[in-house]
Amino acid sequence: MQRLQHKVAVVTGGAAGIGRAACRLLAREGARVAVTDVQDAAGAALVAELLETGAHARYWHLDVANEAQVQDVFRQVADHLGGIDVLVNNAGSSGADRPGRALTEAEWQRTIDLNVKGVFLCTRHAVPYMRRGREGRGGSIINLSSVCGIVSAQDIPPDHASKGAVGLMTKTDALLYAADGIRVNSVHAGFIWTPRVEAMGERFERGVEGYRRHLERLHPIGRVGEPEDVAHGIVYLASDESRFVTGSALVIDGGYSAR
Numbered sequence: 653m654q655r656l657q658h659k660v661a662v663v664t665g666g667a668a669g670i671g672r673a674a675c676r677l678l679a680r681e682g683a684r685v686a687v688t689d690v691q692d693a694a695g696a697a698l699v700a701e702l703l704e705t706g707a708h709a710r711y712w713h714l715d716v717a718n719e720a721q722v723q724d725v726f727r728q729v730a731d732h733l734g735g736i737d738v739l740v741n742n743a744g745s746s747g748a749d750r751p752g753r754a755l756t757e758a759e760w761q762r763t764i765d766l767n768v769k770g771v772f773l774c775t776r777h778a779v780p781y782m783r784r785g786r787e788g789r790g791g792s793i794i795n796l797s798s799v800c801g802i803v804s805a806q807d808i809p810p811d812h813a814s815k816g817a818v819g820l821m822t823k824t825d826a827l828l829y830a831a832d833g834i835r836v837n838s839v840h841a842g843f844i845w846t847p848r849v850e851a852m853g854e855r856f857e858r859g860v861e862g863y864r865r866h867l868e869r870l871h872p873i874g875r876v877g878e879p880e881d882v883a884h885g886i887v888y889l890a891s892d893e894s895r896f897v898t899g900s901a902l903v904i905d906g907g908y909s910a911r
């Protein structure tokens with residue numbers, strides 16, 4: 653099924669984890685995919701894999717916290733792939749896992765720059781290509797927030813702060829751009845088994861397998877999420893099936909935040 657035929661999708665942080673799964677599913681549904689990341693080798697490898705399947709994809713190096721790069725890359729994407737219809741603001745990280753009193757200002761700022769400023773800059777420079785008008789044809793912006801943007805826990809303060817911000821930025825932008833035909837929604841994943849989460853397990857006292865079992869118990873559905881679980885939600889929000897959905901928060905968390 654080609655639910656995204658004729659659409660151009662930009663995915664930030666697309667070389668690994670949830671971003672990579674999103675690129676694969678978006679391409680499978682017929683989108684032309686701009687894979688962007690700071691991990692150039694992994695991004696190029698993913699594009700090679702997508703091209704093998706007959707998909708249309710291309711890689712660009714993009715640090716989402718660098719405005720000049722964002723502006724330049726989005727212009728190139730629009731030129732080479734024929735516009736921008738979908739932006740997946742996926743690049744992000746949970747940052748340092750210590751109480752605020754033990755965090756440095758630089759650690760705090762790094763997470764805010766990546767998770768919040770990155771969404772601001774990418775949205776700002778994608779909107780001109782999406783606005784209805786001579787070139788634009790509306791669009792869909794999908795912001796990766798988290799369950800950590802809905803409920804709190806005794807961990808990762810920069811993540812809770814930044815993902816909470818992304819949740820409300822989503823609603824504000826949904827209101828501001830609705831008249832331009834641009835929908836803006838957030839996705840709130842529970843723990844998803846990605847390289848970053850696995851690396852967190854390496855620091856866990858009972859090791860990676862112990863960490864996975866610990867996370868399984870946090871999700872009423874009885875398992876940790878897989879990147880594809882989130883990518884399916886991203887495809888729905890990217891597609892016209894969600895044409896009446898904007899300003900919404902799609903929770904994909906195995907019941908984590910239902911308690």
Ligand SMILES: NC(=O)c1ccc[n+]([C@@H]2O[C@H](COP(=O)([O-])OP(=O)(O)OC[C@H]3O[C@@H](n4cnc5c(N)ncnc54)[C@H](O)[C@@H]3O)[C@@H](O)[C@H]2O)c1
Nearest residue numbers: 665668669670715716742743744796798841843844846848
């Ligand atoms: N994995 C989870 O459990 C989980 C849960 C909730 C929300 N999320 C959110 O989903 C998104 C993806 O998470 P993930 O676990 O797949 O992460 P990941 O660390 O596995 O992958 C993130 C990707 O972003 C890239 N990246 C890092 N800094 C960048 C920058 N400055 N500019 C552009 N790209 C950059 C990395 O190179 C990497 O390819 C993040 O926003 C994360 O906060 C993840």
